[in-house]
Amino acid sequence: MLFDLQPKTKREDLYDREKELSEFKEALDLGERLVLLLGIRRLGKSSLLNVALSEASYPYAKIDVRSMYFTRGSIPQEILAKRILSSLIESLPPSGKLRLGMTEALSSIRGIRLSGVHVEFEKKPDLAEILEKIDSWAGSEGRRVIIGFDEAQYLRLSGIQYDGLIAYAVDNLPNLTFVLTGSEVGMLHDFLGLDNPKKPLFGRYAREITLERFSREQSIGFLETGFKELGIDISPSELERAVDKLDGIVGWLSMYGYLRGIQKLPERDALNELFHRAQALVLDELSSLLSHSKRYGFILKAVAMGNERWSDIKEYLEFKAGKINDSKFSSLLKNLVKYGYLDKSANGYVIPDPVVEEVIKG
Template sequence: MTDLLNALSKNLSQIVIAIDEAQILRMMRGFGKIDFTQVLAYTYDNLNNVKVVLTGSEVGLLHDFLGLDNPKSSLYGRFVEELTIKPFSRDVSIQFLITGFRQYGVEVTINEVLDVVDGLDGIVGWLTYYGNARVRGISNINEIYERAMKLIDGELKPLLNKSIYYGLVLEAIARGRKHFNEIREYITLRLNKYVAPGEVERALSNLMKMSIVSRVTHGEYEIMDPIIRMKFSQV
């Protein structure tokens, strides 16, 4: 890998390497696989004309993978520029959709735009998904949401198969159980058995690292993605 990067560096004046969902690279370490943190560290230290852009929706896992603050990581102490794409405000979301529809010549009522904006919480990816679906001729909003939830099903399946607690935690929060004790009580009732606090804590911690759940004021937890929230409120 470093040989390839060296060859590219010598033959090109500027190189930009972009890796989407880069937190997945952490699974490549060990057992003779490539440790990409070592590759990135080598690139950082030796190839000045190579720039690397890493993107990831699971921010906590991406930070853990890079280990910029971990003395045991190959990337420890390296300086990086970090850009966080936050949800659009309500006004920006409305303008984003209206401008997009105008550019494509698609007529959508303002009431529909307002309903969608209020439902999607300014998440850029889902606003784009909705807009693209409408441009392609899918006018039934519920159908668009159903398709989005099926997409989420596929993305979450590997996680949900690891432990029953992930799905139950999401279900509890989506149904209004916001505090730890409420979440644990909900899971206990669903499973009809004693649930150790550590099981719930572990599930919540991992879901927060994956940026699926966040902890907000007064010790409350919330699901960050409106489509995930919608899906688990319907279980």
């Protein structure tokens, strides 16, 4: 169902991402070692990753790095190792030959105890050794293994050099492919540092697949198809109005469809409820940023109110929060771009998502 609020897992529920799916599949089939799935929040990165992995014939592990970081406040190697292994085992058919073979290969890791998909370590595991074992099992089976880190930029906050580990794997473990998604595209690039001579992944190649928002036509088509699926008739002018407000951000479009078509709210109430939910979501997403500096909030507010130019935004910020020097201010702006909250265009800065903009405007 197109209007389900969860990230999609089946191709038939994933609207019009055929091109991206086939690019992804091609990257895997070519044996790329590092694939990045990029785009602002709610364009369907997690959904695309789910669908691609569930359809691919590769054993895979998939880790939701963001939720792991927020439930624990860090990403300890041991927990990450457990998640990778249990997710990997789970991706193979139960009691099939492959699962048995993999379990047997993994049981030679020092201090490991495996029972079904459950993994325990008697002592602190060595993630590099674990990846080596997975790689050599993959090699002996003649298959690739995919390791997916959803919202991978959070790995940078763990205090552990996961970039070094990924670099080691990319260089030395030919049967592994890492797929990293990131809503905070600039932060993910910084973490990986493919262009940064000081970083371990410097100079490595990554295949990048960038999700764009739907065009107006696709957005209308998405809503039409979703409502048709529910057997509900919605006037073309209402669809136009919804897309005016929500743009081609599929996450908002499907929430609208859910509230209107499944909760059966009238048009106006559906939109109100959507903004209400968006407010909670966006404020939660922004909360850790705002805890670093309240100035981020004032900058976003300035832009939401229509200030696009560097100097106008700075003036607003100084009015609200006092003097700030140019380079400090520029670095705050730059961070907001890296976090995906601002886009920089020829005319200046804009908030790329109209719903987020509305929430910030308040």
